[in-house]
Amino acid sequence: MSTTVADERLFATADWYDAEALLTTEERAVLARLRNFLDAEAKPLLAEYWERGEFPDQLAQPLIDLDLMEPAALTTNGPARGIYHGFRIFELARTDASLATWYTAQAGLFRTAIRVGASEEQQKEWMPRVVDFSLKGVFSLTEPEHGSDIAGGLATTARFEPGVDGGGGGGAWVVDGAKRWIGGATTADVLCVFARDVADGQVKAFLVDRQAPGVGLEKIQGKTSLRMMQNAHITLDGVRVPEAMRLHNVNSFKDVAAMLRAMRSDVAWIATGIQAGAFEAALSYVKERQQFGRPVGSFQLVQEKLARMLGNITASLSLVVRLTEQQGRGIYRDQDSALAKMQTSLLMRETVALAREVVGGNGITLAADVGRFHADAEAVYSYEGTHEINALIIGRALTGESAFTR
Structure with missing residues (x-):
């Protein structure tokens, strides 16, 4: 079935009750453009890169260039609709789970962290860069010893030190601990790290420069699932983070x-x-x-x-x-x-x-x-x-x- 004509169904085989009918013609046209790219450029690479356990980096920039997060064609009257975002994820995942996970690491996890956790001033500065991928980030919550019990067990710590921070004044935080299973960390600009404030015991969030002193990243080897997605084990040893890079609306779990x-x-x-x-x-x-x-x-x-x-x-x-x-x-x-x-x-x-x-x-x-x-x-x-x-x-x-x- 051709996917270049907006009035043709994209998901006719699997979408038995035609949930796609909830999409507008413009939304389906954007999704058709995505499908054409995935069919022509991504699918021929998937088996090889899955077996190698590597992400096909040559797909990253073309996927970004498709302008899928907030497409200009869909944002005339405000942000793109949730149903479009859902079917975008659906289309990526029906092609490959790692591709979907890689894209939603930015468009879902990191973007949500900024949308929910950043102050209004921080959002004005960061959100446009999140949408166009000029600020790439990952959501760093899970730890080596804490997954399901992360709410009470989160062990990474943050200690505030007032005074000069080297990043605009206001003091700095010193972050120590480890994170695990963080997808896309090795190619991110910043790591959105969640840590427990030693002063009040509450969870805070910080945008940590991936290349900051004290940050160590190691690719997790030997995976039998999501082999293309590059998951990292992160160590944080005395990493200094300016107060300006703390998400100001995150003050508890x-x-x-x-x-x-x-x-x-x-x-x-x-x-x-x-x-x-x-x-x-x-x-x-x-x-x-x-x-x-x-x-x-x-x-x-x-x-x-x-x-x-x-x-x-x-x-x-x-x-x-x-x-x-x-x-x-x-x-x-x-x-x-x-x-x-x-x-x-x-x-x-x-x-x-x-x-x-x-x-x-x-x-x-x-x-x-x-x-x-x-x-x-x-x-x-x-x-x-x-x-x-x-x-x-x-x-x-x-x-x-x-x-x-x-």
Whole structure:
């Protein structure tokens, strides 16, 4: 199907109930431009770079040049709509999970940190640079020993020292600790580091120059999922950060939680897009693959699995579209984003397994595409809140009782 004409459906195969109809003609035209680039430039590279465990850096600047975060064509009357941002993530993820994760590290995580955590003056200075990627940043929260328990367990510290800071006056902070699993850190300009203030015990956030003295970055090796995404282990040893580079609206973990509830919807869109990519790859394969003298897609058991995959995708799209509409009206609740992330990730796990299953032995090869989605889904299942953590957030909202370990 051609994707250059705005009135043609982009997601006709996987979007059974036509959620795409919520997009405007202009939004679909931007997404079609993205798809054309991904099909022509990205897809031919994915298997090779996934196997090498390297990110195809030659795609970074062309993706930035597509002007996807706040496209000029969509911002005449204000920021681009949430439903467009969702389908942009969906399109990236149905191509590759690492590409989607790389882009949303800037457009989702880092941008949200600035939007929620920066003061009005800081936003005026930084946000235009975030949107055009001239200030590249990453969200540095997870630690080597603290993931699910980060709210209470965050161990990285920040100590304020008044006086000259070398960056405009106002004193400086000294940050010590470590962060882990930080995607894109090695190519970022700044690391948005969350640390506990030793004076009041509250969590603060800082934009740390990646090349500042005391900052060490090491690529995490040996991954079996999201192999193209470059995740880093970061050490912070007496790193000085000017007060001007502290996010002034982050003064407790409640402020961090406000970021997380906004960002989990992005991950739910990624989980939904991964399902679409795996499903479309599997469907294409079973239409062509012959066994017993007929296409594999003609067998009853294969068709039943295809139907289940489509049902999972349709349910997931319904969740993320409705959540996005709700957030567009200013309704942000922890339990809503937690439900979407939990359920789409759970369905994703089943969908990619079914896709690998119908492709048979070839499903574990990169040539059939399905294997890449199958492996990458495992990382998405765990990040931005594990299944269990999100379930407990929902359970707390349902019962009024917290079941989190204290």
